[in-house]
Amino acid sequence: MTATAIHQPQQKTSIPKFKNGEEAAEWFDAHDLADYWHELEPVDVDFQLEKPRDENIVIRVQKPIKDRLDRIARSKGLNLSSLARMWLIEKLQSA
Numbered sequence: 001m002t003a004t005a006i007h008q009p010q011q012k013t014s015i016p017k018f019k020n021g022e023e024a025a026e027w028f029d030a031h032d033l034a035d036y037w038h039e040l041e042p043v044d045v046d047f048q049l050e051k052p053r054d055e056n057i058v059i060r061v062q063k064p065i066k067d068r069l070d071r072i073a074r075s076k077g078l079n080l081s082s083l084a085r086m087w088l089i090e091k092l093q094s095a
C-alpha cells in the first residue's frame with residue numbers, strides 16, 4: 001500500500017500595492033480573488049436609492065439621424081435615449 005500525500009492549498013502571496021487602477025485591473029484579471037480571501041476585510045455599504053430628479057427635453061431631428069442613432073445605440077446594447085443622454089453629457093463635460 002502506498003502512502004498518498006494530503007494536498008494542502010499553497011498559501012498565495014499577498015495582494016500587492018498598485019500604482020494605478022489599470023495595474024490593479026490587470027492583476028485581478030490574472031488572479032483568483034478566492035485565493036486571497038483571508039486578506040479582505042468586511043465593509044459596510046450604504047446605497048442611496050433615490051434618483052436625482054430628472055427633467056425632460058424634446059429634441060427634433062430628421063428620421064435618418066434618429067434611425068442612425070438608434071442603430072448605434074442598439075449595437076452598444078443601449079436604447080436611443082440612453083446613448084443620446086451619454087453623448088450630450090460627454091459633450092458638455094468637454095466644453
